[in-house]
Amino acid sequence: MNNxxxxxxxSKRANRYLQLTxxxxxxxxxxxxxxxxxxxxxxxxxxxxxxxxxxxKGPIMKIAQLLSMIPDALPAEYSNQLMQLQSHAPPMGELFxxxxxxxxxxxxxxxxxxxxxxxxxxxxxxxxxxKAKLKNGNLVACxxxxxxxxxxxxxxxxxxxxxxxxxxxxxxxxKTKKIFLEIKDRLIEEINYDNEIKNMKFFEKIFKFDKSVNxxxxxxxxxxxxxxxMSWLEGHxxxxxxxxxxxxxxxxxxxxTNIFNAWYMPFYxxxxxxxDPHFGNYSFKNNGDINLFDFGCVRFFPTSFxxxxxxxxxxxxxxxxxxxxxxxxxxxxxxxxKKLIKILNLWASxxxxxLLEDKKRLIQGENNxxxxxxxxxxxxxxxxxxxxxxxxxxxxxxxxxxxxxxxxFMKLNVKLNWHEKFNNLIKDFDEKKILKKRESVIV
Numbered sequence: 001m002n003n004x005x006x007x008x009x010x011s012k013r014a015n016r017y018l019q020l021t022x023x024x025x026x027x028x029x030x031x032x033x034x035x036x037x038x039x040x041x042x043x044x045x046x047x048x049x050x051x052x053x054x055x056x057k058g059p060i061m062k063i064a065q066l067l068s069m070i071p072d073a074l075p076a077e078y079s080n081q082l083m084q085l086q087s088h089a090p091p092m093g094e095l096f097x098x099x100x101x102x103x104x105x106x107x108x109x110x111x112x113x114x115x116x117x118x119x120x121x122x123x124x125x126x127x128x129x130x131k132a133k134l135k136n137g138n139l140v141a142c143x144x145x146x147x148x149x150x151x152x153x154x155x156x157x158x159x160x161x162x163x164x165x166x167x168x169x170x171x172x173x174x175k176t177k178k179i180f181l182e183i184k185d186r187l188i189e190e191i192n193y194d195n196e197i198k199n200m201k202f203f204e205k206i207f208k209f210d211k212s213v214n215x216x217x218x219x220x221x222x223x224x225x226x227x228x229x230m231s232w233l234e235g236h237x238x239x240x241x242x243x244x245x246x247x248x249x250x251x252x253x254x255x256x257t258n259i260f261n262a263w264y265m266p267f268y269x270x271x272x273x274x275x276d277p278h279f280g281n282y283s284f285k286n287n288g289d290i291n292l293f294d295f296g297c298v299r300f301f302p303t304s305f306x307x308x309x310x311x312x313x314x315x316x317x318x319x320x321x322x323x324x325x326x327x328x329x330x331x332x333x334x335x336x337x338k339k340l341i342k343i344l345n346l347w348a349s350x351x352x353x354x355l356l357e358d359k360k361r362l363i364q365g366e367n368n369x370x371x372x373x374x375x376x377x378x379x380x381x382x383x384x385x386x387x388x389x390x391x392x393x394x395x396x397x398x399x400x401x402x403x404x405x406x407x408x409f410m411k412l413n414v415k416l417n418w419h420e421k422f423n424n425l426i427k428d429f430d431e432k433k434i435l436k437k438r439e440s441v442i443v
Contacts, residue, residue: 091123092146097130100144104227112222116142124280126191126296131232139232140219149191149226157184174383175390182396186275190296193228198442199295200230205441206270213262214291233291235283238411244286249414254288256412260421262292263405268310268425270438271301275397277404279411299397300438303431304330309398310426316345316352332392340389343382350375351402354418363409363418376403 097118101109110116113132120128127145134140146152160183164176189195197218204215216230223229238255245251259282266272274281275297283291308330315323321341328336328344354363383389391399 091120091128094118096147097144100147101142101227104144104224105222124294127226132229134219134222140222140229141216141232142222143193143228143230145191145193145226153187153191157187168388172384172388174380175388178390178393179396182393186297186299186397189298193223193225193296196296196298197223197228199298200228202272202298202441203266203274203292203295206266207262210261210265212258212289214289216291216293233283233293235285235291238279238282238284241284241286241288251288252412252414253416255284255290256409256414256416257421258288258290259405259408259412260416260418261425262290263401264422264425267301267306268429269434270441271303271306271434272438273299273301273397273401275299275401277401277408279408297397299394299401301394301398303434305332305394306434307429307431310429312348313352313355313426316348317356331395334390339386343379343386346375346382347379351399351406355422356419358417358419360415360417362413362415363406 097120101116105112112135114135114137116132117130119130121131121141122129126149127143130142130144132140132142157180161180164180168174168176197220200215200218204217207213207215214233216233219229219231241251241255242248259277263274263277266274274292274295276294281292281294283293285291308327311323311330312327314320315327324341324345325336328341333340333344353365354361
């Protein structure tokens, strides 16, 4: 069933393009003005930019978030505001919800539910979530995609490509072509809810016997390419759980351990990652168990890539230069030389540092507030000196996820033996067995 809301309408695309061009152009103009030393209230402008982009919905919100995570790409005022876009998206109203549900489940769509809350419980970049109750009494979450997402992806990716090219001219540290191609592939996947349902079922199977990580169950009969109906998992925000906890230290350690396993276990046991690890994609039970959401951005890796990730760990552990070179080559980095290895090892020492020390420690080390951003800025500075680098496609979301996980652990601020947890996961790594196991789980 088609609805005019979802038609690939040229006038809508053109209108969105013009509006986004205005926003992006305004940002670049004001940043240019600021570099010339002319007056601008960056805090106010950054807040307005976040609010305006939030109204657009769609991929531009995720793109803005990604841009905000690149060191030195934007002033701190803009990065801080754009990082909030995912979790502070303004929801669409009831009329929109009715029209979209008719489009997905037909004119009598509400007959499938005992009740359906037309006010969104959560709103994000590509869709919003509504709480409902099926005829059998089960509570469900209905994730409803916004209209015109296919057109929005096309327009927003065009804008993103422009932004990256401008960023590359300004920064000269990172070649952006493969970054663009990787994000393009993931965004196209993310608007295909059939694909997200497959990802959810995959994760549901791999955590089937681990009740500390909960994945929603999909109700396929009430789902479409733009609607996912899934079990409603009760949980709280991190702050809510901590507020009522009798043993805060123990609870935070358990939450950190569960998040660690939720991300690293799929990566080292199945060569797949949940690519969007921020607190908005988790909710927490009072005992520290976690609920994991949003499976649109899931990245499956070749086993050889994950093997190279492990080889780099072993190379750093043994200070083996030959294995280091081989690992970076296996990742897909080109033109490896001593200068580049030295720079890449700055990054690697930050990512792998907590895993190399066999002791309880903070993820960021002792008294290292701001350490991560300082390392990243130093890496960018050194890359500029040697003319920049083109990261391999697989690196983009691996790096994003690793840094995102680090940010979560820094907020939890717990001391754990990360080395011990990591080595327990990787001790049985076998490429052939993983491929066989992954193929048996894929729906």
